[in-house]
Structures are given as structure tokens and as C-alpha cells.
Amino acid sequence: GAGVSQSPRYKVAKRGQDVALRCDPISGHVSLFWYQQALGQGPEFLTYFQNEAQLDKSGLPSDRFFAERPEGSVSTLKIQRTQQEDSAVYLCASSSQVRDEQYFGPGTRLTVT
Amino acid sequence: AQSVTQLDSQVPVFEEAPVELRCNYSSSVSVYLFWYVQYPNQGLQLLLKYLSGSTLVESINGFEAEFNKSQTSFHLRKPSVHISDTAEYFCAVTPSGGYNKLIFGAGTRLAVHP
Numbered sequence: 546g547a548g549v550s551q552s553p554r555y556k557v558a559k560r561g562q563d564v565a566l567r568c569d570p571i572s573g574h575v576s577l578f579w580y581q582q583a584l585g586q587g588p589e590f591l592t593y594f595q596n597e598a599q600l601d602k603s604g605l606p607s608d609r610f611f612a613e614r615p616e617g618s619v620s621t622l623k624i625q626r627t628q629q630e631d632s633a634v635y636l637c638a639s640s641s642q643v644r645d646e647q648y649f650g651p652g653t654r655l656t657v658t
Numbered sequence: 659a660q661s662v663t664q665l666d667s668q669v670p671v672f673e674e675a676p677v678e679l680r681c682n683y684s685s686s687v688s689v690y691l692f693w694y695v696q697y698p699n700q701g702l703q704l705l706l707k708y709l710s711g712s713t714l715v716e717s718i719n720g721f722e723a724e725f726n727k728s729q730t731s732f733h734l735r736k737p738s739v740h741i742s743d744t745a746e747y748f749c750a751v752t753p754s755g756g757y758n759k760l761i762f763g764a765g766t767r768l769a770v771h772p
Binding site: 548549576578580585586587588589590593595600601636638640643644645646647649650651652 | 662664694699700701702703704707748750757758759760761762763764765
């Protein structure tokens with residue numbers, strides 16, 4: 546079956562632009578996570594959704610970052626007024642139940658110039 | 659809070675040689691432990707996990723890891739590596755209660771040479 550998909554796969558933004566990154570989780574998966582992976586580092590947690598409820602946003606680095614999952618399926622991570630330090634790979638993961646294995650998407654590589 | 663330390667950023671090894679990728683963690687609560695693998699241009703894939711029970715866990719492709727609570731370690735081993743094992747390996751932990759918020763190490767790049 547289809548896995549987690551993310552779009553776009555690559556995004557180049559000029560500093561100050563807004564970007565929106567999309568995640569399509571595996572159908573029926575309850576939990577959805579966003580992680581940020583800087584070059585040469587491991588992924589770092591950004592935010593967690595259980596269905597449409599955002600239960601944890603403690604990892605969002607600033608108020609320029611915003612995530613939503615309005616219908617409990619597709620999720621969008623929005624970054625306003627992008628800065629160079631936002632350059633990273635943004636990973637989305639989903640799991641069927643709260644404590645099940647997470648399945649990761651291929652990521653979106655964001656480059657801010 | 660939890661943290662994960664992967665002691666080696668890169669591990670070069672010849673094909674058919676044994677390998678060990680080291681992982682140590684810090685946590686004030688009990689945790690579950692994971693190893694993920696990331697092949698070039700692909701997403702993260704779960705390699706193996708420790709939740710409870712036997713401290714030695716194995717993957718289907720010959721890797722194994724042993725949970726050592728006293729040393730707070732979860733080292734990954736394989737007795738004989740293949741070229742196809744070349745990838746980035748990430749150790750991760752999550753608190754055993756609540757949802758699976760993963761805390762990752764910085765990763766170890768395994769490079770298998772012929």
C-alpha cells in the first residue's frame with residue numbers, strides 16, 4: 546500500500562518568503578508527527594497530532610512555524626518569513642495508533658537563500 | 659528529558675567484517691529504544707526496537723542490538739556487513755508512557771568498502 550508522502554520534495558525559498566509543506570499520512574493513521582533534520586544531525590521533534598488535535602507543539606522553534614491537520618488526515622507545516630536557519634529536511638511520520646511504529650515520509654528539503 | 663549520544667559519526671568497515679555502532683542514552687524515566695536506518699535519498703526505516711522482555715533484539719537482515727540498563731546503552735551490531743548496509747543509522751528513544759515522541763541521536767554513517 547501507499548506509504549507516507551510529502552510534497553514538495555525540494556523547496557527553495559528566498560529569505561522572508563512563506564512556505565507550506567504538505568504531508569499525506571498513511572490512510573487511517575491516528576498519529577502524525579513532524580520532525581526537522583538539519584544537515585549532519587538527527588531529526589528533532591517539532592509537533593504531534595492525534596487525529597485533528599495538536600497535542601504537542603513544544604518543538605516548534607518559533608512563532609513563525611505553524612502546523613495544522615484540520616480533518617485528521619493531511620497535515621501542513623507552514624513557515625512564515627523564512628530565515629536561513631530554517632534550511633533543513635522536514636520529515637513527517639504517522640502511526641496507526643498512539644504507541645505504534647512510526648512510518649516516515651521521504652522528507653521535504655527546504656533551502657532558504 | 660531524554661537525550662541520545664551516538665559516539666561515532668562515521669564508521670568505515672570492509673565488507674564481511676563485523677561492526678558495532680554505539681548508542682548511549684540518558685533518561686530519568688523508563689524508555690523504549692529504537693534503531694532507524696536511512697538509505698541515500700530514502701526515508702527513515704525502523705530497523706529494530708526494544709520495548710520490554712529479552713534485552714537482545716534482532717532485525718530480519720542480521721543486525722542485533724542489546725539493551726543494557728546499567729550502562730544505559732543500546733549498541734547495534736552485525737557480525738558480517740554487506741555493501742548494501744551502507745547507510746546512516748540513527749538511535750532513538752521515547753518515554754515508555756504517553757505517545758511515541760522520538761528523540762534521536764546525531765546518527766552514524768556506516769560506509770562498507772569492498
